[in-house]
Amino acid sequence: MFSKILIANRGEIAARLIRACHELGISTVAVYSEADADALHTRLADQAVLIGPPAPNQSYLNGKKLIEVALQTGCQAIHPGYGFLSESPDFAHAVTEAGLVFIGPPADAIYQMGIKTEARAIMEAAGVPVVPGFQSDNATDADFIREAERIGYPVMVKAAGGGGGKGIRVVHDPHALPDAIASARREAEHAFGDPTIFLERYIAQGRHIEVQILADNQGNTVHLFERECSVQRRHQKIIEETPSPFISDEVRQQMGAAAVNAARAVNYVNAGTVEFIVDEDANFYFLEMNTRLQVEHPITELVTGIDIVNAQIQIAAGQPLPFTQADISQRGHAIECRVYAEDPANNFLPAIGPVLRTVNPSGPGIRVDAGVVTGDQVSLHYDPMIAKLIVFAENRADAIRKADWALAQYVILGLTTNLQFLRDVIQHPVFVVGEANTHFVDDYMQDWMPPEDTPSDAALIAAxxxxxxxxxxxxxxxxxxxxxxxxxxxxxxxxxxx
Amino acid sequence: MEFRYEHADTLYTVQLEPQPDGSYLATVGDRTYTVTLQRAQSGQFNLLLDGKRLHAYVAHQKNQQTATTYHYVALVDRTARHYELTTARPTASRRGGSSAQAGSLRSQMPGQVMQIFVQEGQQVEKGQNLLTLEAMKMEIRVTAPADGTITRIYVQQGETVERGQQLIEID
Structure with missing residues (x-):
């Protein structure tokens, strides 16, 4: 087992990883940019090393520097978290070359899944249906326009190197395509350090359902069931739940088996997620594999009882999975709400500033994975997600009620947040009956306003x-x-x- | 003691009078309440407002640039709400320079100016893309609110702007 791990990330996931290491008796080294000198992850780790200016490509995306710091501080392994360098095969390769362990899949698996065209071919060979699309490194705008015609509008422009909804555009009209490509490229370059984009048919009434897998170095691969991630804004997930209220047990088993096959086809090791788009008739299509830990991993942890980060570290240390597929079951229902510093009434514009006070809800089945606490700052340099509220209950109705109660108890002072918006989403009749698809926010929440704007006498007296x-x-x-x-x-x- | 707050251009006045028994008499407009504090520490209150139980968290901070004090209140109960108020400015300086002027576009968020698509003197149509801002890895388009002529561009490509900073003037 490792004695010291470098955490190559920031925010809530860095805090989650540091705590998982400490629980296992492993020391941690945090890295931070100039903007994060006082950030939570910088304070939590046993050691913290400054790696550069705030811009991600000069700090958290500087792989060479991260490896240098890991070696200097005597780490044996690097955990990349999600985003940043987590899906860079070059980084995974460089970490291994430096004699360190990359806590994630082999560079080859990241590389194969990272090239969406190659991933598609592998999936087809494994018998998994794929969404029609187009990707080429040296395609011109004209090539993209021609291919978009072939695929059929609307098409999605997506970042090949990405995930997390960054760099995604939906285009309905050929005239808008060059502009969408250019701006998606810029966003992708900034967020992932890679401007490559690709096209995919946009399945209009789709649901986004993904399957978590775990694989060890001994050839054991299991799935940890699905996560329903259909409620999104700007193509970024805001609420996830498991089990999916939409699919039958039969489809669940098929998707689980398909995900395991997908992982085996690229000799996958460690934790990964196979994303599917599911149409109205419950036909599922492979979208992509996220070769890393997912933001929404906690809901799977709550219904399976398996600590995925802990498993990642054990797998990276060469240990076999302590369970087989038959040992894993889904029990109860879990929902995650992503808490963002943003204004849902004003086109989800990010809010920045000091966090004057946070009070996390607590109680049976309530978990908060936060990246900021009282006294911290939300800066303009990074993602505006400040915390994840995750609840667990025996069934979906109870989980919705618990999530609503916990959101009501959640106090965040000093910043505009989406707390009230999240409450209104999970109480919306369409969500309550389990009918929310990826259009839910556009279709039902577009004109959302806070319920009441004038301060109550109680609020004025409290102030x-x-x-x-x-x-x-x-x-x-x-x-x-x-x-x-x-x-x-x-x-x-x-x-x-x- | 009197406290004056402002929210959405409306003024609110709260009077708090300490009573001999340790409670407070609170007056908001023409309504009066008896406030019994059960626990008060570091911005967290358990209180009874005319006998009705209330859990509140409060915090405030002065924005040095705008010299405005912002008050944040969270009432935690089944219909929990967060509120944002400001300390009322003296009447003389109200409607001062901080509200948006007609024809003047201000940044709604702090960020960096990525691209400017127009020039001074140019005619623009409502909805036309004027510039793009980037913050937190997102691109925000600033579009013309109405037809008009660009009379002034205050920012340059690559410049970092604050929330509320003037970007472009349209006549």
């Missing part, structure tokens, strides 16, 4: 009390310097008395 009692506290707090008492609790650098 006034806040001012009044704060001034009272300042007057009555003993000043440790004036008292000359270094042992006074008021001089301790913790939260006591604040």
């Amino acid at each position: 006034a009390l806040g001012e009044l009692l704060q001034s009272a506290a300042t007057i009555s707090s003993p000043n440790p310097e004036a008292l000359g008492d270094p042992y006074s609790p008021w001089s301790r650098l913790d939260n006591f008395g604040r």
Whole structure:
């Protein structure tokens, strides 16, 4: 087993990874950009090393620097998290070449799945249906326009190197294609360091359902069932759940088997996710494989009882999976709500600023994976997702009720967030009956406004009390310097008395 | 003591009068409430408002650039809500320079100017793409709110802009 791991990421996932390592008795090294000198992950790790300016391509995407830091600090392995360099075969290869362990799949598997055309061919050979599309490294705009005609509009322009909804455009009209390609390329370059894009037919009434897999170095590959990720805004998931309310047990088993076949076809090792688009008749098509940990992995953890990050580390250390497919079952229902610093009433514009106060909901079946806590800043440099609220209950109706209750208990002061929007989504009749597809937000939430805008008397009184009692506290707090008492609790650098 | 707040151009006044029994008499407009504090610490209150239980979290911060104090309140109950207020500005300076002027486009978010598609003096149509901003890996298009002429461009490509900063003037 490893004794020290470098965490090549930031935000909530870096915090999740650091805690998983510490639980296993493994020391951690965080890396941070100048913008993240005081960030949560920088404070949580045993060591933290500055790697560069805020821009991702000068810090979190600088693979050479990350490997250098890992070697200098005596790490044996690097966990890339999601996003950034997690799906860069070059980085995975360089990590291995440097004598370190990449906690993720082999570079070859990332490479094969990363080239969508190759991935498609492999899937077809494995008997999995694929969505019609086009990808070429040196295609001109004219090539793309011709291929789009062949595929049929609307088409999606997607980042070949990406995921997480970045660099995606839906194009309905040939005239809009060159512009969409150019801007998707810029966004992809900035987010993933790779401007390559590809086209795919846009399945209008589709559902986005994915299957989690785990594979060890001994040739054991299992699936951990599906996640339904249909509720998206700007092609970025905001709510995920498992099991999917849409598919039958028969389709579930077929999709699980297809995902295992897909992983075996590229000799996959470690955790991965096979994404499918499912049409109205429950036909499923391979979209892509995410060769990394997913943002929404916790819902699978809650219904299977398997800690996926823990499993990733064990697998990377060469240990066999401690379970077989027959040992794994899905129990109950889990929902994840992604909490974003953004304004849902204003085209989801990102909000930045200080987090003056956060209070996480807690209780049986409630989990919060947060990237910021009270006193932290949300900056303009990175993704505006600040936390994930994940709930578990015996059935879907209970899980929805629990998620709504937990969202109501969630306090985030100082920033505009989507907390209220999330509550309204999960209470929407279409979501409640399990009918939400990938168009849900556009179709039903487009004109969403906060329910009531004028401050209630209770809110005004609370604000006034806040001012009044704060001034009272300042007057009555003993000043440790004036008292000359270094042992006074008021001089301790913790939260006591604040 | 009197506290004055502003929200969506409406003024609100709250009077808090400490009572001998440790409670407060709160007056908002023409409504008066008895406020009993059960626990109050570091911006977290458990209180009874005319006997009705209320859990509140409050925080405030002064924005140094705009010299405005923002107040954030979360009421945590079954119909939980978050509120954002500002300390009311003196009447004389209200309607000052901080609200959007006609014909002047301001950045709705901090970010970087990626591309500018228009020039000063150019005629533009409503909805026409004027420039793109990028923040948090997203591109935001700034489009013309109405037909008109670009009279002034305040920013340059690559420039970092703050929220509320003037970008373009259209006449």
